[in-house]
Amino acid sequence: MMATIPLAMLQENCEAVIVEVRGGMGLTRRLAEIGFTNGTRVKVLHSAPPGPMLVMVRGSRIALGKGVAMKIMVNPVEGI
Amino acid sequence: MEKIRVALIGNPNVGKSQVFNNLTGGRAHVGNWPGKTVEKKEGVCVHKGVEMQIIDLPGTYSLTARSIDELVARDFIVEEKPDIVIDIVDTSNLERNLYLTFQLLELEANIIIALNKQDVAKSLGYEIDAKELSKLLGVPVISTIATEKIGMEELKDAVIEAAKVKEKRREHTISYGKPYDEIILKIASILQKDKELSNKYPVRWLAIKILESDEEVLKLVSKSPVYEEMKLQLSEAKKILEEDVDTALAEKRYSIISEVILPKVFKGTRPLTLTDLLDKALLSKYLGIPIFLALWWALFRFTFDVSAPFQDLTHMLFSKLGEIANSHISDPQLASFVADGIFGGLGAVLTFLFPIFFLFLGLALLEDSGYLARAAFVMDRIMYKLGLHGRSFIPMLIGFGCNVPAIMATRTIDREEDRILTILVNPLMSCSARLPIYLLIASTVLGPYAAAGVYSMYILGIVLAILMALLFRRTIPYFKGKPSPLILELPLYAVPTMKSTLVHMWERGSLFLKKAGTIIFLGVIVVWLLSSYPWEAVHQGDTVVLENSYIATLGRFLEPIFRPLGFNWMAVVALFFGFIAKEIVVGTFATFFGLEESSEDLPTALRSSGTFTPLTGLAFMAFSLIYIPCIATIGVIYRETGSWKWTIFTVMYELTLAYVVAFIIVTFGRLIGFT
Amino acid sequence: MKQNVENKWIAIYAIILGVAYVILGTVEFALGVYNLFSPIESVSLVGVSADIFGGFAAFVIGVTYLSAMPLLKGVRESLGFILVGTLLSTVYGVIYLLIVCADGLETLLTFLGGGAWTWEWLTSGSAGTGLLRPEIWLFFVSLPLAYLTLRKKERGRSQNDKS
Numbered sequence: 001m002m003a004t005i006p007l008a009m010l011q012e013n014c015e016a017v018i019v020e021v022r023g024g025m026g027l028t029r030r031l032a033e034i035g036f037t038n039g040t041r042v043k044v045l046h047s048a049p050p051g052p053m054l055v056m057v058r059g060s061r062i063a064l065g066k067g068v069a070m071k072i073m074v075n076p077v078e079g080i
Numbered sequence: 081m082e083k084i085r086v087a088l089i090g091n092p093n094v095g096k097s098q099v100f101n102n103l104t105g106g107r108a109h110v111g112n113w114p115g116k117t118v119e120k121k122e123g124v125c126v127h128k129g130v131e132m133q134i135i136d137l138p139g140t141y142s143l144t145a146r147s148i149d150e151l152v153a154r155d156f157i158v159e160e161k162p163d164i165v166i167d168i169v170d171t172s173n174l175e176r177n178l179y180l181t182f183q184l185l186e187l188e189a190n191i192i193i194a195l196n197k198q199d200v201a202k203s204l205g206y207e208i209d210a211k212e213l214s215k216l217l218g219v220p221v222i223s224t225i226a227t228e229k230i231g232m233e234e235l236k237d238a239v240i241e242a243a244k245v246k247e248k249r250r251e252h253t254i255s256y257g258k259p260y261d262e263i264i265l266k267i268a269s270i271l272q273k274d275k276e277l278s279n280k281y282p283v284r285w286l287a288i289k290i291l292e293s294d295e296e297v298l299k300l301v302s303k304s305p306v307y308e309e310m311k312l313q314l315s316e317a318k319k320i321l322e323e324d325v326d327t328a329l330a331e332k333r334y335s336i337i338s339e340v341i342l343p344k345v346f347k348g349t350r351p352l353t354l355t356d357l358l359d360k361a362l363l364s365k366y367l368g369i370p371i372f373l374a375l376w377w378a379l380f381r382f383t384f385d386v387s388a389p390f391q392d393l394t395h396m397l398f399s400k401l402g403e404i405a406n407s408h409i410s411d412p413q414l415a416s417f418v419a420d421g422i423f424g425g426l427g428a429v430l431t432f433l434f435p436i437f438f439l440f441l442g443l444a445l446l447e448d449s450g451y452l453a454r455a456a457f458v459m460d461r462i463m464y465k466l467g468l469h470g471r472s473f474i475p476m477l478i479g480f481g482c483n484v485p486a487i488m489a490t491r492t493i494d495r496e497e498d499r500i501l502t503i504l505v506n507p508l509m510s511c512s513a514r515l516p517i518y519l520l521i522a523s524t525v526l527g528p529y530a531a532a533g534v535y536s537m538y539i540l541g542i543v544l545a546i547l548m549a550l551l552f553r554r555t556i557p558y559f560k561g562k563p564s565p566l567i568l569e570l571p572l573y574a575v576p577t578m579k580s581t582l583v584h585m586w587e588r589g590s591l592f593l594k595k596a597g598t599i600i601f602l603g604v605i606v607v608w609l610l611s612s613y614p615w616e617a618v619h620q621g622d623t624v625v626l627e628n629s630y631i632a633t634l635g636r637f638l639e640p641i642f643r644p645l646g647f648n649w650m651a652v653v654a655l656f657f658g659f660i661a662k663e664i665v666v667g668t669f670a671t672f673f674g675l676e677e678s679s680e681d682l683p684t685a686l687r688s689s690g691t692f693t694p695l696t697g698l699a700f701m702a703f704s705l706i707y708i709p710c711i712a713t714i715g716v717i718y719r720e721t722g723s724w725k726w727t728i729f730t731v732m733y734e735l736t737l738a739y740v741v742a743f744i745i746v747t748f749g750r751l752i753g754f755t
Numbered sequence: 756m757k758q759n760v761e762n763k764w765i766a767i768y769a770i771i772l773g774v775a776y777v778i779l780g781t782v783e784f785a786l787g788v789y790n791l792f793s794p795i796e797s798v799s800l801v802g803v804s805a806d807i808f809g810g811f812a813a814f815v816i817g818v819t820y821l822s823a824m825p826l827l828k829g830v831r832e833s834l835g836f837i838l839v840g841t842l843l844s845t846v847y848g849v850i851y852l853l854i855v856c857a858d859g860l861e862t863l864l865t866f867l868g869g870g871a872w873t874w875e876w877l878t879s880g881s882a883g884t885g886l887l888r889p890e891i892w893l894f895f896v897s898l899p900l901a902y903l904t905l906r907k908k909e910r911g912r913s914q915n916d917k918s
Contacts, residue, residue, distance in 0.1 A: 021327070026146070030567065032330035033142040035176050040334070045356065048365035051461035052470070052566050058175035058338070061355075063457045065464070065566035357908065358842075360835035367819055367836075371843065374812035378846050381809075385881040386853045389860035396868060 005076065007042070008053065008069035015043045016074035023071040034062060036072060083131045084243045085160070089153055089184070090168035091177050092139035093450075093571040095196045098226035098580055099168055100136045103236070106583050108136075110591065113152050118491075127236040130243075135162065141176070143183045145296040147494055157189050158281060163243045165189040166235070168226075171201040171208050172572060174346070178337045179330075182254060185217065188282040190245075192238050193221045194231070200572060204353060209345045216341055227577050256332045263317040264288055270313060274304045290314060292326035355572045359454065368458035375451070376477060379442040383481060384512070387434040394434070398427030413615060421608040424667070426601060431663075433597070435512045437589045439481035444584035448576035453568060460566050466546050467553035469498040470566045476502070476545070479509030480538075483713045485592050487720055495564040500721055501552060504730055507709040508545040510538050513662035517704050520666050524683040525697035533698060537705050544706065544737070599712045603660030607668060610634070631668075645703070645742045646696035650689075655703065661710045695749040699742040706738035765907060766826040768900050769837045772844075772893065773820030779803065779889050780814025804883020813890060816843045834904055841901035848894020854881050855888075 004019050018040045021028045035058040036042070045061060046054035052065045064072075090096045100108070104123025113120045121136035137156060138149035145151055157165060167184055169177040184191050195210055214221040220238045224231030255261055267287035272278050277286070281300075289297035290310070301307055321328075361367060402419035409415035446452045452474065460470030471493045479486035486506050493499040518537050522530035553559050610631040612619075634656065635649030642652050654668040669686060686692070692700060708731050709717070718727045786805035820840040826833040858880035866872040878885040 027565075028324060028327045029144070029330060030146075032327045032334075033144075033179060034567065034569070035179070035334065037327075037331040037334045039331075040338075046359065046363050051365070052457055052568075054359070054363060054457070054570065058173075058334075060173045060176050061359075061570040063453070063460075063566060063568040063570055065460065065470070068565040068567060354838075354908065357832065357835035358839055360832050361819060361822065361839035364822070364836075367815070367822065370811075370815040371819065371839065374815045374843060375846065377808045377812050378850050381854065382850050386850070386857045388881065389857050389864060392861060392864055396864065 003076070004073050006070045007044075007055070007064070007072040007074050008047075008049070008066055010044045010047065010074065010076060012044050012047045015041060015077045017041050017077060018072060018074050020073040021071060022073065023068075027068070027071065031068070031072070035060070036062075041077070042074065081126075081129060081131045083133065084163040084239070085133045085135065086125075086164045086166060086239055087135045087137050087156060087162040088166050088168060089137045089157075089180070090139060091141055091170060091173070091180060091569075093569065094139070094168045094170040094173075094177065095226045096136065096139055096168050097583075098577075099166070099194060099196065099224070099232075099235075100134060101580065101583055102226055102229050102232050103132070103134050106579070108587075110587065118148055118152050125236065128240060130240050132236075132239060140180065142180060143187065144292075145294050151296065154187070157184070157187055163190065164239050165191045166194055166239070167191050168194045168196050171195050171197050172204060174208060175334070175337050175342060178341065179333060181217070182333045182337070185219075186254065186282075186285050186288060188285065190242060191219050192235070192242055193217070193219060194226075194235055195221055195223045196226050198223050198230075199225045199228070200574070206346060213341070213345045216344065227574075227580075254333065254336060256329060259317075259320055260291070260329070260332075263313075263321070264291065266313055267291070267310060267317070270306050270310045271301070271304070274306045277301070277304050277306075288329065291317070291321075292329060353572065355450075358573055359570070362451070362454045363457060368454075369462070372455050372458055375446070375455075379439070379446070379477075380480070382442050383435050383439040384515075387438040390434040391431050394430045395427060398423045398430075402427075412619070413612075416612060417608065420612075421605050424604055424608065433589075433593060436482055436485075436592060437585060439478070439512075440485070440585040440588045441581065443478065444581045444588075445576055448574070448581055448584065450571045450573045453570045456566075456568060457570065464566075467549050467559075468502060469493050469495070469564060470568070472498065472502040475506055476509055479506045479511060482511050482513070482592065483507050483509065483709055484716050485588055487713065487716045488591075490720065497559055498564055500726060501549060501559055503717060503720060504552065504726070504733075505545040505548045507713060507730065507734060508541045508548065508706065510541040510705055511662065513710065514704055516666045517658075517662065518701050520669065520683060520686070521692060521697045521701050524686045525692050525694045527694075533701065537701055540702060540741075541705055544741075548733075548737075599710075599715070600661040600663065603657070603664055603711070604667070606660065607631075607657050607664055611668075644746070645699055645739070646693070646746055647700060647703075648691055650691055651700060655707065658704060659708055659711060661712065662704065665704060695746060698749075699745040702745055703738045703742040706734055706741060708734050708738075761907060762826050765837065765900070765903055766823060766833075768903070769820045769823045769826070769840065772840070772897060772900065773817045773823075775889075775893060776813050776817030776820065776844075778817075779893070780810045780812070780817055783807075783810030783813060785810070803889060806883055809883070809890075812843075812847060816840060816847070819843060834908055837900065837904045838908075841897045841904065844890075844894045844897035845901075847890045848897075851888050851891050855885050857881065858885070 007016070007018075010016055018036060018038055020038065021031055021036060023031075040057060043056040044053060045056055050066055052063050053069050054061055054063050055069075056062075088096055088100055100121065100123065103125040105125075108121045108123045111120050111122075118138055123134045123136075125132045125134055135156070137153040140147070140150045140153055143150050143154040143157075145154075156162070165184060167181050169181065181191070181193065193213070195208060195213070198207075201207060210221045210223050220242060222231055222235045222238050224235060226232075256264070264284060264287045267290060268283040271283040271286050277283070277300075286297055286301065290301065291314075301310065304310075362371060364371075402423045405419040405423060406415050409418060443452075446455070456470045456473060459473040463470050463473055472490070474492070475486045475489040477486075478489050483506055486509065487503050490499050490502050490506075493502060514537070515534075518534045519530075522533040526533040611629045613630055614628065631653050632649065635653035638652045638656065639647075639649045647655070650669070654665045657668045658665040708714070714727060714731065717730055718724065721727060782803050783806045786803065787807035787810055790805045819836055823833040823836040823840070826837070855876065858876035862873060862876045876885060878887055
């Protein structure tokens, strides 16, 4: 079952694939440049709301504020 | 000698400064990009009879028109057309780094890739095939380990080789697929017709930027005769394309990187690293902030306690010099000028220099090891609630050492509103120059509670900074809204090299020294002047009668304003000179009593003069914490905000706040029954 | 398995250190608070100084070590807490040592300036009780733990690379 959820709700150590990045053009572009594009696989390294979350994307560790993480929609991947 | 210009570019954290230092021997000329607040670093490297002028461009992830850093880098490459651009790529982070590489290729810059941090990649269990990468991209690729100076010679050789190929533009096209390629071609061919434009800029790049709605490029092209034609084509194109062209193009670049390039060059696996292990603790929900506070305290101890003997050493040195001057120069005025003015001034400057350098050393270690980004991460939640950006906390931290470099450090905050807000509240962080004031007053009138009194000043500063930040956020329209969201890369942890840390420390420290140092030195001279003249009236026989000096006149003139706070003319004068540099406040008191600054008798003298009671003393401490930043800080505020409006606002709000707080302390205290 | 036994010893080592730091931190903090509000001059207790922030830091170091308790159950990631703990031990151990040296330098300067020479700086000064400061000793105690943990991490990795 593939449910699309915001990245912010993904649990620690889970992986997912990006489906959509919502938000103003500036933010989408900025995220895209750092590697958050549709179809990219990401893994949550740290998540402790309401603080920022740490995500592994394309080999680098990127910290995202909660607001940003809410705008990235992902499909979780089964298993680790 | 043949001269070529080489620009260095790359993502943040790739080791660019290390490469720069390796090439130039660490000798850099630091200035500013004209008209911008971005730092410009240049150096020279001579190799095989060729002189290479190395220009360090700001570290960026991309070359859009969105941030100053990116614009500066891009403009340099496009307008100045350096002979070679060295793109420093972090092997342990290849995908993201190649994004910038693609942008450079589109810009048709003459690039050489330095594949850096090979050692890190290897320790993580994988390798990148440099030859294959070179083949795919069509540019030279040199493997390097900058921290061990490996690959530097090959790099220099490659630069000279590539520079010989005189065509500064490389034809290398990235296919974006239909319908983009066609549209780009169409727009490019229109632009080609404008010879002025096409001779100066790569037209394909212009076309792509136009599609991405790049402000700067659009501005540029609007002046061209073919503008209307191009606009027509563009609106045609927009009908076919999706809304978000630039995101689509970004995705396309990444898909080429991950599907075409990566499979051919990446060999190995990616296991759990030391970094992730350490992050488990350092980013932990409950321990993250306490650990940060513990490290912060350690930094403080290091900065103040370990530097103490060096401070005393300088003090001793300059006192000695003063004595020598006094005994060897016959004319009393000249002797005083040299001993108290010049040596006194130099002494004052150099004394506080040690804590500053120690602070920068500590910060350089924290930054180069990679920890500082983690600190920003754990503090972000709190910072956000306070209306400040996560990255504001580093300038706040530095502010405890000195506000001048702290305010300069706000450059890493990208959104202007967040940055200015941080600058506005930064002076409330009690800098190291205010400590002598607290120590003096506290030991004079607070007796056994002296330590508590000093601590409370630091806490007061933090509390006020938080309150002001929240207040400004709510009330001033410019700051309305939330701080910009955090998007921050956390680099791998690394053991910082001694050399790079020292270079880092030196860069920041010497800049500060030049700026603040001169001002403080001049300030002391001014104090000397005003307190020594009119000469005869002040120097009657062997005693110094300060009441007759110009300073005293000034103090008495201002006294009425401060009477409600309980400050007498001496205190007022001291505060007045604190405007020039907070260090001078203690010195001013010392001069009043004809004593040395470090004299143990100063608290006693101050006590017996009855200048302060415990209550007014506390109010004075609070006042000196808040009132105005020293002139060096004001200068930096102006430079970093670029506007008189904000600078004057800072001065005004702080003066008001200082008066109000001191007044509250005195009034409240009197109500409870203190005098 | 040999691995698990090793894990156990490392964990116990860490827990002992953790408890030591926690106790140290609490005492230092308490003494510090007491000093702040009582009009009596500095009090120190058997080599433990009164230090509010230093006590807080020591406490934090202790908690960090104690957070590695899951290692007893074999959770490998807890190694990170031990590593950070030893890092912090090192930072504080080194800094207090440096401060003692700085105090020594100060004494030297006073001596050269005509004052008397004392050995006071070894046992009292800016770092509280000088060389007697427990953080310095605990730092040395933490070194073998650091070594063991790093070695464990390397070995663990090469075993895991069968993926």
